[in-house]
Amino acid sequence: MTALPSACVIGAGSSGIAALKALAERGIPVECFEKSDRVGGNWVFANKTGMSSAYRSLHTNTSRERMAYSDFPMPQSYPDFPHHTQMAQYFSDYVRRFGLERLISFDTGVSHAARDPDGVWSVELDTGETRRYDALLVANGHHWDPLWPEPPYPGQFDGVEIHSHHFVDAADFRDRNVLVVGMGNSALDIAVEASFAAGKTFVSSRRGAHVLPKYALGRPIDQIAASPLSPLVPFGVRHALFRAIYRLVVGRVERYGLPKPDHRLLESHPSLSADFLGRVAQGEITWKPGISSLAGDRVRFVDGSVEPVEVIVWCTGYQVSFPFFDEDFISAPDNELLLYRRVFKPGVDNLFFIALLQPLGPTMPLAEAQGRWIAAYLRGEYHLPSRPEMEADMRRERERRRRRYVASKRHTMEVDFDDYLFWLRREIAAGARRARAAAFRLPVAAQASALPGAAGTGGAVG
16 A cells, blocks of 8 residues: 655644654654654753743643543642643653654754645755655744844833743842733743742733632632533633633732723633732732833833832743744744644645644643644545635634734634634544545545645655
C-alpha cells in the first residue's frame, strides 16, 4: 500500500505532543522538532530556550480534570490546580507512556519553512539540514513573544521595567514600589506575589474586570455547569446561570476597591485568582486607572494622580508570530489570523495550526481533538467544506467574537471550550459523509495521495 502523507510538527509543547500522538496512532509518518531538550514548552520553568513564561509559583488556572488529555488522566495526588512542576512531569509521562520520544528531535529548531511549487514543504532546521514533508503542523505556541505597550507611553521611566514573560518571583521587589500593568491572569498573580514583598503594590488597567475565584460552591469554578450537553443550552441561559453564581460567590468588585467593569461577565477573557480580591480589599494592592505618562521615578495616571514607582511589570500580553515563515506568506497582524475553526488556512490545504486559540477553558483537550481532526483529514476520512463555505464560516465567527467580546488583541482567537468540542464532533461526522460521497470509498492510499498540496512523498526527504 502506498504510504500516507508525511507530516512535520513544529514544537513539542503541550499541544504539539497531543497532535504528534494523534497522527502517530493513525499510522501517519510524522516527526516533531523541539528547540528545547525536553517536552512541555511554556510549562517548563527556566526552559533553556528562554521561551517559557512560567514563574516560580505558577499554578494552572484550569482544573486538573478539565485540562487532562482524554486518555491520560492526571494523578489524583495532584491538587485541583497543579503547580508547573507537576504539569511538566505530566507531559514527560505522557510522551513516555505513548512512546513519542522516538518521533521528537530535541535541541532542534525550525529556522524556515516554505511550500514548494509541488505543494511539498521544505523545512530547514537550525542544524543546517532540510527535510521535505507533505503536511506541516504549527504548534509553536503564542505565549512566548512579549508584546510591549504600543505605542510606548510618553515620558521616561528611571526605574526597572520587565515584561511578565521574564518575571520569576518577587524577591527583587522587597520594599520597593511596584506597578503591575494589566488585569489578566499573570497580572493578578504577579500583583499578589508583589504585595507580600513590595513597599507598595499598584495595579493599573484601562478598564475594570470581573475577577473570578478559583473555587465556587466548593468546586473548581471551571467545573460549574460544565457538561458535554452544555452546548445544547443557549448561551444566554448559561451566561445568566454563571452570572447568578458569580453574584452569589463574589458580588460586585466595586465592594473590594476595583472599578465597575464596562462590560458583562464573559465578554472578556476571564481573570482568575484565589487571592487578588482579598489583597485589594485589605489595602495591600491599590488599583489605578490607565497610565498617562512616565515621569522619571513617578508615574502619572489618567485621573491626574501621581505615584512614586521603582519597578514596572508590563503584563501586556504576547504577539502571535511565526519566525519560520516569510511574513508575506503567513503572519498575524494585530494577533489576528483568520482560519477555519482555528486550524485550516483555506488555499493552503496541507498547513495546520494547533491550539492557536484562546479558550474559555483548557487548551490541551482542544489540541488533542484538533490533532485527531487533522489525522482524519490526512487519511482521507474527512473532507473539508468548499472554500467559499469555509470563508463564510470564518467571517461569521469573527463577527460573533466582535459582538460578544471587548475589542482587544486578546480576543482575536477566543473560543468556548465545550462549544468548540461539540461543533468539532459534528463537523468530523459531516466531513466523513463528504469524504464517502466524494471518494466512493477509494482505498486509503488513493484518498491520501489526492489531498490538496500533497505530492505523495511518503516520508521525509533529506
